[in-house]
Amino acid sequence: MKRVIIGSDQDGVTLKQHLIDYLKSEDHEVVDVTETPAEDFVELTNVIVDELNADEKAVAIAIDKYGVGSFMAASKHQGIVAAELSDERTAYMTRRHNNARLITMGQEIVGVELAKNIVKEFISADYDGGRHQVRVDMMNELC
Secondary structure (H helix, E strand, O other), X not given: OOEEEEXXXXXXXXXXXXXXXXXXXXXXXXXXXXXXXXXOHHHHHHXXXXXXHHOOXXXXXXXXXXXXXXXXXHOOOOOOOEEEOOOHHHHHHHHHHHXXXXXXXXXXXXXXXXXXXXXXXXXXXXXXXXXXXXXXXHXXXXX
């Protein structure tokens, strides 16, 4: 069971609710940081990042219209490795090799079933560490 922080702006509410229902059905602890949708993806991402910084074992999902806005906002935060996703394999590998703790998706890009599969793969993976840590450290030095 993982602790999953999730949030959306006004353009991601429907997909967010589907994912909350899915995560709860899989017995994950879900923290919805935007019970009232954020006005924009920057506000959404900042709230999620604050929660991630408070719990280093948690993972997070940000949903906006296209996914890219939340990704760009997340990449501005030191110590946060984020990935914008639209496929399952990348979801799994970004967690394993890049220690991504935050994924972003676009409600207008990713359908409900694909989103569930992306989340499943992301949550099932654990960070490998080792040789991959060098790149993670390099990314964190960029902020």
